[in-house]
Amino acid sequence: MTAPIIAAKGLRKRFGAVVAANDVNVDIMPGTISGLIGTNGAGKTTFINMITGYLQPDEGSILLEGGEIVGLTPRDVTRRGVARSFQIPQLFNSLTAVENLTLAEAALRSRGFAGFAMLPDSALEKSARATLERFGLERFGDSLAGTMPEGIRKLLDIAVAMVARPRVLFLDEPTSGVSSEEKFPIMDRVIAATRADNMSMLFVEHDMEIVRRYSDRVLAFFEGRVLIDDKPDVVMNDTQVRTLIIGEEKAHG
Amino acid sequence: MNGLLGAVVDGILYSAWLFIIAVGLTLIYGVMKILNMAHGTFYAVGAYVAVTLLGWWFAQGLPPWGIVPVMILSALVAGLVLGVVVERGILARFAGRDPIVLLLVTYALFLILEDVIKLIWGVDPWIASDPLWVFGQVEFGELIYPTYNLFIVVVAAVVGGLLTWFLQFTAKGKILRAVIHDPEVSRSMGINVGRWNLIAFITGSVLAALGGAFTAPTISVVPGMGVEVVVMMFAVVVIGGLGSIPGTVVGALIVGFVRSFAVHYWPELEVFSVYAVMALVLAIRPQGLFAGVELRKI
Amino acid sequence: MNRTFTFLPPLLGGAALIALIAWFLPSWNFVLAIGLAKGLPVLGLVLLMRGGLVSFGQGLYYALGGYTVGLASQYFGLKDAAALLVISAIGSALVAFVVGLLLSRYRDIFFAMLTLALSMLLYGILVKSTELGGTDGFNVHGITLFGIPLTGADRMNGLLLLIAVCVLGAINLGLFGATAFGRLLAGVRDNEIRVEYLGASADRAVLIAYVLAAVMAALGGAMSGIIVGHIDPEMAFWATSGEFVVIAILAGTGGVLAPFVAAVVLEVVRSFAYQYAPNTWQLVLGLIILALILFLPQGLSGLVRRGPRAVNAGEKS
Numbered sequence: 001m002t003a004p005i006i007a008a009k010g011l012r013k014r015f016g017a018v019v020a021a022n023d024v025n026v027d028i029m030p031g032t033i034s035g036l037i038g039t040n041g042a043g044k045t046t047f048i049n050m051i052t053g054y055l056q057p058d059e060g061s062i063l064l065e066g067g068e069i070v071g072l073t074p075r076d077v078t079r080r081g082v083a084r085s086f087q088i089p090q091l092f093n094s095l096t097a098v099e100n101l102t103l104a105e106a107a108l109r110s111r112g113f114a115g116f117a118m119l120p121d122s123a124l125e126k127s128a129r130a131t132l133e134r135f136g137l138e139r140f141g142d143s144l145a146g147t148m149p150e151g152i153r154k155l156l157d158i159a160v161a162m163v164a165r166p167r168v169l170f171l172d173e174p175t176s177g178v179s180s181e182e183k184f185p186i187m188d189r190v191i192a193a194t195r196a197d198n199m200s201m202l203f204v205e206h207d208m209e210i211v212r213r214y215s216d217r218v219l220a221f222f223e224g225r226v227l228i229d230d231k232p233d234v235v236m237n238d239t240q241v242r243t244l245i246i247g248e249e250k251a252h253g
Numbered sequence: 254m255n256g257l258l259g260a261v262v263d264g265i266l267y268s269a270w271l272f273i274i275a276v277g278l279t280l281i282y283g284v285m286k287i288l289n290m291a292h293g294t295f296y297a298v299g300a301y302v303a304v305t306l307l308g309w310w311f312a313q314g315l316p317p318w319g320i321v322p323v324m325i326l327s328a329l330v331a332g333l334v335l336g337v338v339v340e341r342g343i344l345a346r347f348a349g350r351d352p353i354v355l356l357l358v359t360y361a362l363f364l365i366l367e368d369v370i371k372l373i374w375g376v377d378p379w380i381a382s383d384p385l386w387v388f389g390q391v392e393f394g395e396l397i398y399p400t401y402n403l404f405i406v407v408v409a410a411v412v413g414g415l416l417t418w419f420l421q422f423t424a425k426g427k428i429l430r431a432v433i434h435d436p437e438v439s440r441s442m443g444i445n446v447g448r449w450n451l452i453a454f455i456t457g458s459v460l461a462a463l464g465g466a467f468t469a470p471t472i473s474v475v476p477g478m479g480v481e482v483v484v485m486m487f488a489v490v491v492i493g494g495l496g497s498i499p500g501t502v503v504g505a506l507i508v509g510f511v512r513s514f515a516v517h518y519w520p521e522l523e524v525f526s527v528y529a530v531m532a533l534v535l536a537i538r539p540q541g542l543f544a545g546v547e548l549r550k551i
Numbered sequence: 552m553n554r555t556f557t558f559l560p561p562l563l564g565g566a567a568l569i570a571l572i573a574w575f576l577p578s579w580n581f582v583l584a585i586g587l588a589k590g591l592p593v594l595g596l597v598l599l600m601r602g603g604l605v606s607f608g609q610g611l612y613y614a615l616g617g618y619t620v621g622l623a624s625q626y627f628g629l630k631d632a633a634a635l636l637v638i639s640a641i642g643s644a645l646v647a648f649v650v651g652l653l654l655s656r657y658r659d660i661f662f663a664m665l666t667l668a669l670s671m672l673l674y675g676i677l678v679k680s681t682e683l684g685g686t687d688g689f690n691v692h693g694i695t696l697f698g699i700p701l702t703g704a705d706r707m708n709g710l711l712l713l714i715a716v717c718v719l720g721a722i723n724l725g726l727f728g729a730t731a732f733g734r735l736l737a738g739v740r741d742n743e744i745r746v747e748y749l750g751a752s753a754d755r756a757v758l759i760a761y762v763l764a765a766v767m768a769a770l771g772g773a774m775s776g777i778i779v780g781h782i783d784p785e786m787a788f789w790a791t792s793g794e795f796v797v798i799a800i801l802a803g804t805g806g807v808l809a810p811f812v813a814a815v816v817l818e819v820v821r822s823f824a825y826q827y828a829p830n831t832w833q834l835v836l837g838l839i840i841l842a843l844i845l846f847l848p849q850g851l852s853g854l855v856r857r858g859p860r861a862v863n864a865g866e867k868s
Contacts, residue, residue: 074747092738118726121555163749353603356605357844520679527675532665
């Protein structure tokens with residue numbers, strides 16, 4: 001049996017009276033793709049924020065390949081091989097797609113004194129264009145990130161995150177705000193890139209069809225707890241999941 | 254003993270003066286999120302208008318008790334004209350820009366208004382010191398102050414009292430607090446934020462001009478007199494916390510007393526001490542002593 | 552490395568042009584020198600602006616450079632320009648590093664105000680201390696470069712040295728723009744959250760830019776002290792820093808040559824303005840800044856927010 005790449009144990013987090021994480025235990029195995037479902041306020045984004053250092057859990061531990069990462073800053077967590085995308089894409093809006101990726105590459109190479117080394121434009125741009133091609137974004141290379149359609153921004157946000165060459169990738173609602181016909185192509189690209197780099201990936205998703213099709217396993221969160229953690233078919237047919245989560249999602253369209 | 258008493262009295266007078274002008278600056282920032290670099294120049298305009306009107310008043314042989322209303326009128330005229338012209342004519346066109354861009358806009362305004370002053374009033378000093386001894390004098394032990402100098406404390410108390418009353422105890426004040434707290438939400442609730450911007454800017458300008466008007470008889474009014482004032486006011490509002498009125502009181506007291514004690518005991522540290530305190534406060538609490546912490550949201 | 556060096560030909564051309572003008576119009580070399588000396592702090596300011604930061608306190612380092620020259624020559628008899636420049640640069644870099652550790656946590660208005668406060672702090676010390684010349688400052692005499700005189704009748708030598716310093720400063724910053732840290736600045740301006748989530752330190756990029764900007768300002772102040780032959784506390788006053796900001800806005804963040812062009816042009820125009828319109832000079836300047844901010848696409852784009860492509864290097868490709 002292989003060791004999990006991420007092992008979150010007993011995570012708790014309160015915001016005043018709201019309990020966003022109530023004894024959350026999650027293991028992420030190397031090379032797997034996990035879908036994370038749950039109603040709004042179930043603690044999905046809080047979970048990602050705790051793992052990536054944006055929020056500190058009140059209690060609990062998060063091991064990345066056996067090493068504790070609770071208490072580290074987002075920067076340090078990223079440097080250890082965890083990257084993420086955001087519900088609202090975090091891009092460099094006054095720069096083009098190519099420049100966003102170039103800057104990401106520069107960020108990767110700015111650790112320590114290496115940051116004083118000059119980076120040749122041609123090589124940076126070449127690798128940026130290659131990344132764009134991988135995600136099917138070649139057409140948008142010279143468009144400003146701030147003016148792109150939402151679906152493209154989502155994809156670029158993921159592409160930028162992957163420039164950091166993570167071993168684990170967290171995607172917060174990669175297809176929200178995207179038209180339904182765009183969703184599958186986006187996920188196809190992302191999954192292909194993830195598999196090609198042999199990354200582990202966890203994505204938050206409201207569309208059950210997407211979850212069913214792309215996940216190796218599914219986690220269902222409810223009121224800050226893990227309700228169930230199993231194969232997609234098992235989770236989707238679980239009575240509690242059907243009433244508490246899927247029913248709710250349908251009701252809210 | 255006289256040294257200490259003098260330092261304390263000067264500290265109070267100086268704090269009162271700082272408060273009147275700085276509270277205008279912080280009010281404008283609170284509502285509009287604009288740090289007005291031309292605020293010191295507004296102060297100067299108030300002083301110029303006051304000297305001009307006072308000169309006319311005394312030339313007509315009108316009774317000296319009338320100078321207080323004259324000075325208040327000067328401040329109202331100067332503040333109203335500047336406020337309306339600058340807010341409607343210039344700032345409204347830059348609404349919604351980055352705070353740093355707005356800072357540069359007000360810096361340009363500062364440059365423009367400094368020259369406008371020279372064009373209107375020339376480059377020679379204006380002096381109207383008649384009011385200074387009109388009201389007699391007050392003695393603290395062996396220290397003698399013109400009664401006039403104490404007016405500034407009354408003005409500061411009235412200004413502070415009126416602002417507090419308006420913001421805390423009136424319906425309109427409640428609306429203004431909502432605008433200060435969150436302009437976007439206020440707008441969605443149907444509050445006319447643009448109108449409140451104008452009101453805040455005019456009020457802030459009047460307060461700067463009021464400070465200038467009451468100071469005018471005690472100094473010679475010259476071009477560039479607002480230049481050092483504005484940085485001193487920055488120190489006050491930054492120490493207190495930008496946009497916070499109680500913070501401005503505390504900031505004015507800190508700067509006022511630090512400077513007064515420096516002048517009395519370590520004159521060579523007069524300028525240094527104020528900015529040293531400001532740098533120290535910012536280093537420990539970047540948001541100032543009184544402003545709430547804002548967390549960035551992903 | 553192709554595009555990285557595209558700024559070189561215009562830079563060297565500009566340097567040669569200035570030298571030629573000064574050669575044929577010797578009466579202008581004083582104005583040109585002041586313009587170029589101010590161009591150095593502006594060059595650093597433009598670098599900071601690329602990271603979205605505006606410093607209203609570059610006068611701190613301008614004065615530090617000037618007073619280093621003044622004090623070292625007056626009290627220690629050090630008269631060699633090369634040594635004085637090196638000491639100015641190292642001294643200001645050390646000060647900027649320590650100050651920058653504190654400052655690099657701040658952005659926006661707070662950065663602007665804190666830099667302003669720090670320069671006023673130095674101003675406060677300078678005006679009140681008689682040992683440092685008080686309000687009047689003091690004169691700087693007889694600085695030479697390896698024995699070559701730089702001032703008085705030989706001011707042309709001083710100007711050539713200044714041009715050389717400017718070119719070196721510009722090359723230095725031009726190349727910095729192509730490093731990882733230099734490239735990060737645009738990201739710090741646009742979205743720090745993403746910068747941190749790429750594993751990079753926004754604060755460190757700001758710190759490095761701040762130190763570089765300080766060194767540039769100190770070199771400018773030092774050269775100004777050498778060529779003008781006088782230093783005073785005004786160098787640290789916030790209006791001086793404000794003037795650098797004005798020139799930086801006029802220059803835009805386009806390249807490393809623009810700050811010098813803007814500074815020299817402004818100084819030349821000013822020499823006329825002082826003669827013919829002493830009381831409307833700032834007014835016109837203010838109006839120009841307003842117009843630039845108002846009419847440039849995306850507001851301050853060419854200035855604070857840069858347009859596309861510019862991330863590629865210190866220069867537009």
